[in-house]
Amino acid sequence: MIRIRGVPAVVGAGVVLTAAMLVTPATGRRVLFVLVTLCALLPVLGILPRLPRGQRLPWVLLGVALGLVLANNLTVLIGGDAAVPLADLLVSVGNAHMLAAAVLLVLRRGRSDIGGVLDVTLVSLGAGGLLWTTVLLPRLRDFAVPVDQQIVLLATVLLLFGVLGAMTRLWLADGRAPVLKYFAAAVAGLLAADIAMITATGATASQAAAWYDAIYVPSYVFLGLAVLDPSASSLARPGHAPQDTLSTGRLLFLGGALGLAPCVAGIREIAGLQGDGVLLALQSLLVVPLVMLRIGWLGRQRERAERRLRHQATHDLLTGLPNRAELWSRLDAALDAERRAGRPGVVLLFCDLNGFKAVNDRLGHLAGDRLLTEVAARIRAGLRAGDTLARYGGDEFVLLCEEPGAQEEAADRLAGHVHDALGVPVTLSGEQVTVSASVGVVLSAGGAGADELIRRADERMYAHKAARSA
Incomplete structure (x- = not known):
C-alpha cells in the first residue's frame, strides 16, 4: 500500500515540474532537474530495504545511475557551461550503470529469451549508429564539438539504444509485468531528450530552450513509477519464453541493421565527406561481444537440443531408464x-x-x-x-x-x-x-x-x- 500511495505523489510532482520547466528561466531549471531526478531516486532508495538481498543489485545499479545524473545536474548548476564536458561524462557513466541494471533485469526476467533480447539489442545498436552518422554527427561538427566529447556522446546514444531495445523486447514478449512498460518508456524518453538536446546544443547538459528540458521530466517519472509498481518484485522471476528461431529472414535483417551504419560511413568517404571512424570503432566494441554471445547462445541451444534428442532416443519416457x-x-x-x-x-x-x-x-x-x-x-x-x-x-x-x-x-x-x-x-x-x-x-x-x-x-x-x- 505504501508503494501504491507513492504513485500520485510521483505523477503529481512530474506534472508540476514539467509545467515549471516551461516557465522557469534557464538558471533556475537546473534546480528543477535536481528535483526531477529525486522523483526517481527516492523510490529506488525506498524499495531497496524491502527487497531480498539476492534481488537488490539491479536496483542498486539503477540508484547509482540516478545518483550520477543527479551529480551531473549539480555539476552544471555549480560550474555552469564550463562544467558541461564533465557533466556529459557523468551522464555517460550513469547510462552505463543503467545498461548494467537493464542487463541484470534481462538475465533474470528474460533468461529464457536471451537470443531474442540479443537480436533486438543488436538491431537497436545498428539503428543508433545510423542515426548518429546521418543526423547527430553532422550537427556536432557544425558546433565544432571536440572528438573526445563526441565519443562520450556517441557512447551515451548507443548505450541508450541498446537498453531501449532490450527492455522493449522484454515488454513485448512478456506483457504481464507493467514495470517493463514503465522502464521502456523511461529509456525511450531519455533517448529522445538526449537526441533533441544534442541536435539543439551539441551536448546533453547545455542550456537550451525550456521545452527541451521539459522532455526529460516524464522519463524520470516513468522510472519512479516502475519502482513503485507492485510488479517490480516479479522481475526476479523468469518471464515468458517466446520461440527463438534464427530464421534466414531474421538473420538477413540483423545483418542489414548492423551493416547499415558502416555502409553509410563508407558512402560518405566515397563522396568526399568526412568519415566516422569513431562510430565504427565504438560500435564494433559493443557489437562484437554481443555477436559472440549470440553465437555462443545458439551453440548451447543446439547442444541442449541434441542432448534432449539423444536422451529421448535412448531412454524410456516413463521411468527415465535406458530403453x-x-x-x-x-x-x-x-x-x-x-x-x-x-x-x-x-x-x-x-x-x-x-x-x-x-x-x-x-x-x-x-x-x-x-x-x-x-x-x-x-x-x-x-x-x-x-x-x-x-x-x-x-x-x-x-x-x-x-x-x-x-x-x-x-x-x-x-x-x-x-x-x-x-x-x-x-x-x-x-x-x-x-x-x-x-x-x-x-x-x-x-x-x-x-x-x-x-x-x-x-x-x-x-x-x-x-x-x-x-
Missing part, C-alpha cells in the same frame, strides 16, 4: 570389452514383475505407471556405478553388470537387491500394493552375442515364473 535400444548398445560394448580382456565378466538379469497386470486392471493405468516408476526408482537407487538398469518393455526390466572373475557374486548381489527393493509395499490410491519379480540370470561364457544372452535370460525368467506358479 531397449540403449541396453543392446551397452551389452554389445560390454561383450566387446569381455572379448578383448579374454575373460568372462558379463552378468545379465531379466526381470518380469509378478502381479502387475492385476494392479493395472484393478486400479487403472495411471496407478500402473506410478508403480513402474516406483519400482524403477527403487532398483536403480541401490546399484553400483557400473551397473545398468533398463526398461525392456511393459513390466520387464533388465540388469546388466560387468564383473570379470566375480560373475556369480555379482549375480547374487543383483538378484538379492531386486528382491529387497520389491519387499516394501507401494502405496497406490491409498492402498498398499506388493509386487515381486521373476528373474532369469545368465552369466556370459565369452562366446555368445547380445541376442543370445537376452534370449537365454528371458527363457530362464519364464522358467522361474512357471516354477513359482507350480
